[in-house]
Structures are given as structure tokens and as C-alpha cells.
Amino acid sequence: MMLAMFFLAAGVAVLGALGVLLCRNPIHSALGLVATMVSLAVVYLLHHAEFIFVIQLMVYAGAVMGLIVFVIMLLDIRREEAASSRFAPGKVVGVGLAGLFFVAILVPFTSRLTGRMGGMTESALERIGSVQYLSDQLFGPYLLPFEIASILLLVGLVGAVTLAKKKL
Amino acid sequence: MLQNYIPILILFLLAAGFGLGVVVISMFLGPRRPDPSKLSTYECGMEVEPGARQRFDVKYYLVFMAFLVFDVEVVFMYPWAVRFQKLGLFGFVEMLIFLLILLVGYVYIWRKGVLEWE
Amino acid sequence: MLDFVIESVIKVVVVFAVLMLFVAYTTWIERKVLGRIQVRHGPNRVGPFGLLQPIADGLKGFFKEDIIPSNTDRLLYALAPALSIIPALLVVAVIPFGDQFTLFGRTITMRITDINVGLLYILGLAGLGEYGVMLGGWASNNRYGLLGSLRTAAQMISYELALGITLISVIMVSGSLSLVEIVEAQAGLWNVFKPILWVPFILYIICGLAEINRTPFDMPEAESELACGFNIEYSSMKFAMFFMAEYAHAISLAALITCLFLGGWNLPFVATPGFLKLPVFLAKVFALVFFFVWERGTFPRLRYDQIMRFGWKVLMPIALANIVVVGLYYTVIA
Numbered sequence: 001m002m003l004a005m006f007f008l009a010a011g012v013a014v015l016g017a018l019g020v021l022l023c024r025n026p027i028h029s030a031l032g033l034v035a036t037m038v039s040l041a042v043v044y045l046l047h048h049a050e051f052i053f054v055i056q057l058m059v060y061a062g063a064v065m066g067l068i069v070f071v072i073m074l075l076d077i078r079r080e081e082a083a084s085s086r087f088a089p090g091k092v093v094g095v096g097l098a099g100l101f102f103v104a105i106l107v108p109f110t111s112r113l114t115g116r117m118g119g120m121t122e123s124a125l126e127r128i129g130s131v132q133y134l135s136d137q138l139f140g141p142y143l144l145p146f147e148i149a150s151i152l153l154l155v156g157l158v159g160a161v162t163l164a165k166k167k168l
Numbered sequence: 169m170l171q172n173y174i175p176i177l178i179l180f181l182l183a184a185g186f187g188l189g190v191v192v193i194s195m196f197l198g199p200r201r202p203d204p205s206k207l208s209t210y211e212c213g214m215e216v217e218p219g220a221r222q223r224f225d226v227k228y229y230l231v232f233m234a235f236l237v238f239d240v241e242v243v244f245m246y247p248w249a250v251r252f253q254k255l256g257l258f259g260f261v262e263m264l265i266f267l268l269i270l271l272v273g274y275v276y277i278w279r280k281g282v283l284e285w286e
Numbered sequence: 287m288l289d290f291v292i293e294s295v296i297k298v299v300v301v302f303a304v305l306m307l308f309v310a311y312t313t314w315i316e317r318k319v320l321g322r323i324q325v326r327h328g329p330n331r332v333g334p335f336g337l338l339q340p341i342a343d344g345l346k347g348f349f350k351e352d353i354i355p356s357n358t359d360r361l362l363y364a365l366a367p368a369l370s371i372i373p374a375l376l377v378v379a380v381i382p383f384g385d386q387f388t389l390f391g392r393t394i395t396m397r398i399t400d401i402n403v404g405l406l407y408i409l410g411l412a413g414l415g416e417y418g419v420m421l422g423g424w425a426s427n428n429r430y431g432l433l434g435s436l437r438t439a440a441q442m443i444s445y446e447l448a449l450g451i452t453l454i455s456v457i458m459v460s461g462s463l464s465l466v467e468i469v470e471a472q473a474g475l476w477n478v479f480k481p482i483l484w485v486p487f488i489l490y491i492i493c494g495l496a497e498i499n500r501t502p503f504d505m506p507e508a509e510s511e512l513a514c515g516f517n518i519e520y521s522s523m524k525f526a527m528f529f530m531a532e533y534a535h536a537i538s539l540a541a542l543i544t545c546l547f548l549g550g551w552n553l554p555f556v557a558t559p560g561f562l563k564l565p566v567f568l569a570k571v572f573a574l575v576f577f578f579v580w581e582r583g584t585f586p587r588l589r590y591d592q593i594m595r596f597g598w599k600v601l602m603p604i605a606l607a608n609i610v611v612v613g614l615y616y617t618v619i620a
Contacts (some may be wrong), residue, residue: 252616
């Protein structure tokens with residue numbers, strides 16, 4: 001049951017990703033990415049990460065993708081205006097990096113499965129996935145990264161305003 | 169715990185079936201008498217220039233970007249709020265520092281005129 | 287397990303049917319009350335007091351011509367109404383509308399489900415709800431439609447932010463993201479009567495109204511300037527579905543305010559007998575729905591720049607200050 005759900009969600013994620021690549025219309029591509037983000041949220045949920053599930057929905061599927069769809073609508077980007085040249089050097093680099101990434105994904109599969117149960121049982125995952133546990137970690141041992149994150153976000157905001165305001 | 173999500177899955181199937189089903193059904197039930205002026209874009213009656221899409225103000229983009237950053241900051245605050253009573257005064261001070269940095273960003277976009285609409 | 291699935295299916299179907307009924311009759315309430323406010327009768331021809339009007343409207347929607355303008359993006363044009371109604375319907379999954387009762391020796395809870403992150407689930411769905419509106423206007427390839435979509439999207443996200451910040455103070459006091467636990471914690475004292483929490487209550491109503499695009503924040507429609515906005519090119523049931531989504535959102539907003547601030551199924555100050563819990567909850571929801579109609583009949587629409595300025599420059603600072611004040615009160619004083 002769990003495995004079937006996982007393959008369903010993962011399958012939709014892959015289909016969405018393919019849609020991003022293959023659609024000629026940028027809005028359709030963006031919606032493919034929305035589908036991928038939502039299915040990834042479901043994958044997180046199947047790993048008992050409840051909080052990450054809702055955050056994935058809120059931040060990635062909602063806010064980030066909303067921004068991308070919004071900007072495509074705002075700027076009226078037509079069908080693949082930019083990608084006209086067939087053999088751009090960027091493409092070669094991109095394919096190379098994608099290949100490296102694929103190899104990196106394959107590495108874990110080369111190790112043998114022992115069949116022994118690790119420490120991450122279902123109940124352990126459930127405990128770790130809860131908001132309460134995350135909160136205790138975030139405001140205990142990981143306090144410094146948390147405060148630094150706020151500075152990072154501030155930098156991001158200043159950067160966005162500077163970039164957009166350059167021509168005004 | 170995951171069991172609690174099964175009803176949501178059922179509701180999703182029902183809602184999606186309903187949403188898509190109604191769209192499909194309405195295609196078949198109504199009459200179909202298209203003519204060129206009926207199918208043209210609705211505006212004030214004159215011939216419409218093709219391609220109603222146009223470029224819009226960069227302001228919309230800036231507001232969206234500001235939303236994105238603040239939204240992520242708010243996401244950090246939810247776990248804190250859940251544990252607020254246990255974290256006590258120390259946790260509150262931690263969050264005050266976080267809020268202060270958020271406030272800097274807020275004042276910055278205000279001063280830069282991102283929030284101005286004319 | 288199978289028992290559980292069957293029980294869930296029955297509950298989902300019942301709640302879905304009741305929600306649809308409420309959506310239909312909220313339109314009737316709105317037209318009737320608005321009519322009275324404007325010294326008219328409102329619908330009164332179809333059935334006694336016009337009670338069959340929503341059903342007639344629904345049937346009519348199905349048998350009207352489904353016009354698809356020639357230069358639309360056909361796929362997204364058809365998909366947008368569905369994308370706007372699905373999140374609106376999914377919200378109801380985590381709303382507890384009663385405690386529990388026993389039937390044939392089984393304990394049946396009066397909610398579809400209870401998840402630990404219910405409140406954030408609803409916020410997540412609110413974020414996904416924007417796509418229907420955005421794509422509807424874009425796919426129509428109409429100037430009014432597109433402008434309506436962009437305005438709506440910018441407005442929705444602005445108020446969603448203020449709404450999220452407002453909610454934090456409620457979570458701080460409740461110590462939970464599960465709506466059932468939040469309601470149960472209000473058994474003696476509703477949240478709105480707790481110190482300071484009337485501030486987020488008012489903020490939440492304002493942000494909520496703006497987020498579901500109701501008057502005085504009904505920018506996406508703005509009949510007088512945008513000729514209906516994002517759904518300008520829609521007809522027949524597709525048009526009706528945008529409206530159903532809107533009313534479903536209004537009902538779930540009312541239910542949410544009830545759960546977060548007005549004690550859910552609890553009576554104020556006294557213990558609630560079991561059989562009264564559902565009626566108490568529904569009474570509060572309908573009181574709020576009535577309020578939404580009433581304020582629509584009272585307030586004029588704001589200008590777009592006023593809406594955006596109000597959201598970012600007034601509500602945001604108040605919501606942030608609210609967190610600090612609530613935090614100070616509950617750590618230092620209490």
C-alpha cells in the first residue's frame with residue numbers, strides 16, 4: 001500500500017518534470033513543475049515528515065511556483081523565444097552536469113542491502129517528523145543556523161529589490 | 169499517523185472527480201452554436217487586437233518577491249509558536265532577534281518604495 | 287483498516303453533499319439578505335421564498351452554451367475552474383464540526399480527519415487556490431481577465447502573509463496546529479475572550495475576507511472597472527464553478543474563524559451537552575456567513591492601491607506587533 005502510493009507520487013513527480021522539459025509553452029512547463037512539487041510533498045508525507053509536507057505545499061508548490069507562474073504571465077514570455085540555437089555551449093555543459101548528477105544518484109544503489117532493520121523505524125520517523133521535535137531541535141542545538149537563516153533571507157530580499165530597481 | 173491522511177485522499181479523489189467531471193459534462197449538455205463574433209474576445213465591441221497579453225509593472229514582481237521572503241520567515245515561526253509555552257522567555261528572546269532582522273527587511277522595502285501604489 | 291476506509295468514504299460523501307448544499311444555499315442567503323438590505327425582495331419566484339432558486343441556477347448552468355473563445359489556451363481554460371474548486375473543497379477535510387457520537391457501538395468522530403498540522407494544511411491549500419484564478423484570467427487571453435488575475439494574485443499573497451502572521455499568536459496560545467486540539471483547548475474560555483486575542487480575531491476576519499476576495503476587497507471582480515475580472519470569458523458551469531469555489535471558501539473561512547476564535551462546538555463559559563455541539567457549531571458558522579453578507583451590503587469597494595497599502599503598511603505591522611505583545615504577555619505577565 002505504502003509502496004504503491006510512493007510509486008504513484010514519484011511517478012507523477014517524474015511525469016511533471018518531463019512536462020517541464022517537453023512543453024513548448026512556458027506556463028504549461030511551470031504547471032508541470034507545480035505537479036512535481038505537490039507530488040514531492042506527498043513523498044515527504046509518506047516518509048512521515050508531516051511538517052515538511054505542509055511546508056513543501058505552502059512554500060514550494062504555493063509561493064515559489066506562484067511567483068514563477070506570475071512572472072511568466074507578467075512578462076508575457078512567448079513560446080521558447082530564447083532557446084532558438086540548437087547547439088549552444090550552455091546545453092553541452094548542462095547535459096554534462098545532468099550526467100554527473102545521474103551518476104551521483106546511482107552511487108547509493110551500488111551498495112548491497114543487508115536486510116537488517118536500521119534505527120529509523122516507523123515510530124522513530126513519526127517522532128522525528130513532528131513539528132514539536134523539529135521545534136526542539138531548531139531552538140536548541142540549531143539555534144545559530146536559525147538566526148543566520150534570517151540574515152540570509154534579508155540578503156535575498158535586498159538582492160531582489162536591487163535587481164528589479166536598477167532601471168527605475 | 170499516516171492513516172489520518174487516507175480520508176484526505178478520498179476527499180481529494182471525490183473533489184477532483186467533481187471538478188473535472190463538471191467541466192466535461194458541461195461540454196456535452198449545453199447547446200453548441202458558435203459564431204465568430206461570439207467566440208471573439210470580450211471587450212467593448214470593436215475588433216480586438218490579437219494578443220491581449222502585455223507586459224505589466226515590475227511592482228507586481230517586487231511585491232511577490234517580498235511575499236516569498238516573508239513567507240519563508242513566517243514558516244520558521246510556526247514551530248516556534250507551537251513550542252512557545254515550553255521554550256519560555258529564552259525562546260521568546262530568540263524570536264525577538266529573528267523578528268528584529270525581519271523588521272530590517274520590512275523597513276528596507278518600505279523605504280525603497282516597494283509598498284507604494286499609485 | 288477496511289472498516290476505517292468504509293467509514294471515511296461515508297463521512298466524506300456526507301460532508302461533501304452537505305457542503306454543496308450549504309454552498310448552494312449561501313448564494314440564496316446572500317441574494318435574499320442583500321435584497322432586504324437594498325429594500326428589494328431578492329429571489330422569490332422559484333419555490334416558496336425563492337428556496338428552489340439555487341437548484342434552478344445550477345440546472346440552468348448545465349444547459350447553457352459552453353463558449354470557449356477562439357484564442358484561448360483551451361487546456362488551461364478548461365482546467366482553471368477545476369483547479370480553483372478542488373483546494374476549496376479540500377479545506378473541509380480538517381475542520382472539526384462536532385465532537386463524537388456513538389452509533390451501533392462505534393464511536394464516530396464529527397470530522398473527516400484530524401492531522402497534527404491541520405492549520406498549515408489549510409494555509410497550504412489557500413496558496414494552491416491562487417492557481418485557478420491566475421490561470422483562468424491568463425488562459426482567457428483577455429485584457430480585463432489578465433489584469434484581474436494579476437491583481438487578485440498580488441492581493442491574495444499580500445493578505446495571506448498578514449493572515450499567516452496573525453495565526454502565529456493563536457498557535458502560541460493553543461500550543462498546537464491541530465484544529466481539534468485548538469477547539470478542545472477553548473472548552474472553558476473561547477480564544478476571543480482571552481487577553482489580547484481579540485486583536486488577531488479582528489485581523490483574521492479582515493485578512494480572511496481579503497484572501498477570499500470578498501467585498502470590500504473584491505478586486506478580482508470589480509464589475510465597474512474590470513467587467514468581472516478573471517472570469518470574464520467564462521460561461522455555463524465553468525463560470526458557476528468559480529462561484530462555487532468562492533462560496534466554499536467563504537463557508538470554510540467562517541468555519542475556521544469559529545474553530546480558531548469562537549470555541550468551535552463549545553458554548554461560552556459553560557459545558558456543552560453532546561447533542562448541542564453540532565448545532566452550536568453550525569449556528570456560529572451561519573452567523574458569520576450572515577455577517578459576510580451584511581458587510582458586503584454595507585461597505586463600498588476599496589481602490590486597488592488602498593487595498594495593497596492597507597495590507598502591507600497597516601495590517602502587517604499590527605500583526606507583527608501582536609506577536610510581540612502576546613509573547614510578552616504570556617511569558618512575562620502570565
